[in-house]
Amino acid sequence: MKSTIITERAHDFVEEVENISHSDLNRCWHCFCCSGGCPFSKDMDILPNGVIRMIQFGLKEEVLNCSTIWLCVGCNTCSMECPNAVDMAAIMDALRQMAIKEKVPIAEPGILSFHNQVINSISRYGRTHKLEIMMRYKISGKDFFSDIDLGLKMLSKRKLDLMPSKVKNKKEIQALFKLAGELS
Ligand code: SF4
Numbered sequence: 001m002k003s004t005i006i007t008e009r010a011h012d013f014v015e016e017v018e019n020i021s022h023s024d025l026n027r028c029w030h031c032f033c034c035s036g037g038c039p040f041s042k043d044m045d046i047l048p049n050g051v052i053r054m055i056q057f058g059l060k061e062e063v064l065n066c067s068t069i070w071l072c073v074g075c076n077t078c079s080m081e082c083p084n085a086v087d088m089a090a091i092m093d094a095l096r097q098m099a100i101k102e103k104v105p106i107a108e109p110g111i112l113s114f115h116n117q118v119i120n121s122i123s124r125y126g127r128t129h130k131l132e133i134m135m136r137y138k139i140s141g142k143d144f145f146s147d148i149d150l151g152l153k154m155l156s157k158r159k160l161d162l163m164p165s166k167v168k169n170k171k172e173i174q175a176l177f178k179l180a181g182e183l184s
């Protein structure tokens, strides 16, 4: 009886992740290529292929609470390395969406705050304005002075633009954000 409940829970979790990520988890044969290629795996609490295994075991709470899903930067290396076309980057994205929707405490809140500043910048200008993103991020975390040396260095080397550059047709960007809001 207990094993039936666990199996059903695992099935539901796998189905939920597959529906959002549009990736087939059963194709994974745990070859480790995704974890081996991930540039951030050494900082993760669960390796990317381990995340798939835990989803298959129905360990939803553990997966949605882990740091890995927030440390993933969506670089797609894992998805390109996978010999079975499992889209790990999309799976990580699906797990982040689920964690936010289900109000799970975010394991790396600073990273979510940074993501939000990037999205806000794109919604304002259609592009990222890095200086403003960094300033807003620092202000939101009340962290005013760390990295200031690096910021000044980047400014002096003209790696940060003072003024934002904007796309010509901002209405198209706003329409995309509106559509995304309606779909979520
Ligand atoms: S590379 Fe693909 S098949 Fe291999 S462990 Fe990762 S997801 Fe599974």
Ligand code: SF4
Pocket (backbone or CB within 6 Å): 034, 037, 038, 039, 040, 041, 048, 071, 072, 073, 074, 075, 076, 077, 078, 079, 088, 089, 092
């Ligand atoms: S998308 Fe995420 S999990 Fe995949 S290689 Fe990049 S950082 Fe690692």
